Amino acid sequence: MLPLLSGRIQTRLFLLALAGSLVTLLLAPLLPGPVKDHFLVLGAVALFGVGWELVYHLLMQFRWEKDWPTLFGLVTAVPEGLVVWLALRPEPLAFCLHFGAVWLAVWLLANGPMRVPFLRWRFRGGRLL
């Protein structure tokens, strides 16, 4: 998918709400602390994410192709994870597990399976609406 700014944001929010919540619910029994804390993390990834997408969109303008390579979608986990952790200071190991699993699920879905139900999504810059 070659993203538009609006498409980036919509796709992120949609996948975090769907896959992110599912992964969080599945992992919750393994993680310390109440479930609500983990959803707080998820919420922060979504909220800060909107800001991050603005940054990525700007950076993308320097690329001739106006694309966002698959790898970028994976490595941006590092700065994003760090900022969420600094903001909420959850238990580090559990956070890594939770955040990593959510990130991987979202990234995997965005790189293929999303196209199955949403046939027009990839041609519309990632917009769902």
Added chain:
Amino acid sequence: MGATGDLTPELLARSVWSDEDMAAYEIPFKDVPFITIGGGIGSFVTVDYLRIAGVPASDIAVLSNIGHPWQTYEYLTRVSQIPRAERIRSDSSSRPDNIWGFPSYALTEAWRDKSVKHLLNVLTEPVFADFWTPRAGTVFEGLEREAARIGYQDMLVKCAVRMVRRREAGGYFVVGSPEGGPKRVVYRARYVHIAVGYPGLRFLPDLQHFRERYGDYEHVVNAYEPHEHVYEFLKTRPGTVIVRGSGIVASRVLQRLIDDREAHGLGTRIVHIFRTYVDGPHGPVFMRRRGGHGWAYQGFNYPKSVWGGQLKAQMRRLEGAERAALYKKMGGSGANTPWRRKWQRQLAAGRAGGWYETRKGTVDSVVPGAHGQLVSTVGGEEIRSNYIIDCTGLEADIAESRVLADLLEHGGAGRNPLGRLDVERHFEVRGTASGKGAVYASGTATLGGYFPGVDTFLGLQIAAQEIADDLARRGFCRRIGPVRSTAQWVRWLLNRPI
């Protein structure tokens, strides 16, 4: 009016025909609601979409002069040095046999080869690896499977289409001449789709002149016509080849010349003439493209976001001169080629060894020289060679296609800012509506429209989606929503026929 059973000059001169005309001239016709003309990749992906949207095979006819959809593509790729085992240009998720583009070709090849190599490539491209692209053979095998699944052969009618004429009461008549069958077939259709591919080869004017003047079709060849004899000659003795053009086909031809040189220890010399010589990265900071040694580099024939991101959205809003200007800015008119490690290495070796040289400029003349050689004059310098391979063009004027010429003359079609067929955002040919009927077009004939990536697998699928959605709005088929899409994808995966 004579009941001759023939298309008389009087009838041919009229742009609009009626059912009464057909009766009066005793011309039999068949009714098929949807006709696609061409039968190449463009027709195939469109029919694939409609079949998946639930249109029965009996409501579709494919009128084509080829027996399977990838025939012309396979021919053109083979002669231009992409045999089945070589990799094509487009990326992993440009899959004409799968409307979802998932699983991608890389996943398919990874599964088949039981190797994660392909996936790692996709993961790290284009920063740490060249763009991963599928083997031509993988593409053909996939098309064969999908063609069987949707019952493609049942829809195919082998014939050369002559014209599409509007019908007085709405819709169209389509006239074709079958191979070795009756003199003609006539169809009455409500919707017509035209995807006739390249109208013809285009030679550089000086090379065309040479061929005609000296009747020599052997030493000056186009990369898109069979030219194995050039490579065979070079295996028998050292020779010089002039390569003209700076697109992917030039890269391919150079690769073949150098592969042969390496494999058989040949003494081939190559002189490569660039009309526009690019000596480094070029363009403003937000539109900066890689380049060097004469070439402009980019992975695909347009910046990638033309197929779904920012540039697609931007172009969709532009009209006339503004649109033509953005086309120009994206380098749509200039040639470009991917930056591939192998090609970089080969050409660097050639430059170092002195057997690959470049010249910038235009060729003033080509004349026969001594010992069957050719003499090209570039900026005062005379260059002798045994062969010239023209790698510049497959882009003739759309009016060279008889169907398109007729559509321009009788069907109400017009030209876009780049001189090609003018289509709407949903690929309906502007000006050709007839009652409730519509004519659509996709492929290279429509370059210059609201969507630039038309002449690619993915572009043809984007057009197919727009067309299918428009047909759904008109009530011809169902719009594919998330549920149907998913259910149909499962059927695709299991190779269940529709």
